[in-house]
Amino acid sequence: MSETRTRLALLSPHRVEAGDADALSAAITAACADGDVAAVILRLAPADERSLVNLVKRLAPTAQEAGAAVVVACANFDGDLVSVSARGGADGIHLDKPREGDLRGLRERLADGRILGAGGHEQKHAAMEAGEAGVDYVMFGGLYADGMAPDPETVLDRAGWWTEIFETPCIAVAHAADQVGPLLATGAEFLGLESPLWIGQDADVATIQVQVAAAAETAP
Template sequence: MSDPFEGDFGREARPACQLYLVSPPTFDLEAHARALERALAAGGPVAAYQLRLKGVADAEVLAAAARLAPLCRAHDVAFIVNDRADLAKAAGADGVHLGQEDGSVAAARVLIGHEAQIGVTCHGSRHLAMEAGEAGANYVAFGAFFETGTKEVRHRAEPAILRWWTALSPIPCVAIGGITPANCRPLVEAGADFLAVSGAIWNAPDPAEAVRAFAPVLA
């Protein structure tokens, strides 16, 4: 699998923005597997998928990972587990995404190894982003940029933080929060390397068409 979060992300050489799909917090596994397969087969610019199940047993997370990770790998898409480095390791995931209350980058690195990808939620904070970068995160995530029904919005971010980060650091940044094809252009223009999207894909009648709808803005 190619590694979407590694490579030369220098200011003059940053590649085109790509999509980072995030699962709904709950779902019917087989129905979601079909939707994911449709989304990944769309031929659109999808680089990563995050399994973000909330309020379920560890066994359910691992069962979902066993079903969904092969779909991602078949399409050369990174498979990331949310919150739990131990579950990411158990699932054989490509990495873990850590919230601010999910433990340190250093501890996750010890557990899942140097080849794994570790992302960190930084909300709208430059300080948190600097800390994550210094700790060895492979990417930082800023948001929420817009209102979203996926989770309660307690922190907001503005496109200026993307411009600041991309001018400062080669570490890629992810924009998240209520992102749709209709509102994402300012984030792309501000320098987001990835757009984390959930409802815009899974709530659409056809996930494949939803992925393709982003392509003209990302190109």
């Protein structure tokens, strides 16, 4: 029997604030109970550093106690995200659409085993530059902060291209249930789940986990 190759990565809603912490923590617990969750990407709303550290401290243990790594993202944050992650007890940071040179500098600061991930790669060369900078994963897909989504076919194409050629792991993100099967077929190391797939009345992580296991059984 084949081992399940793909694990789940949960993407929080954008702009998580302190008032969201209790409900989000409960959702993380439920999702981790129903699926093989490798990581949770917390997408926080910008705030002062102390507030962000305290928010990460509230959320990180929930995922970590279930065996999932916690990666912190905070778009438009002007402070030190590495410090927020470390002081909050998270396992690393995630950047979308990093500027030139950002990832190499962060890789040097996160050289002690902490995670550096990057996403928002609409062009192939941007993903390759991230890989060359030493990220621990590249991510394709995921809802934008305004609720819009990248073209699913483009995400599918990028994930298949990456997993076929490169050794750096890939997170291929689904924001709708019908995207799960095709993304699993790419052989991506991680299936990213946008929040509608694991939070709220339409969440069904257990069924997605069944699909993951089935894909592993039929993989070459």
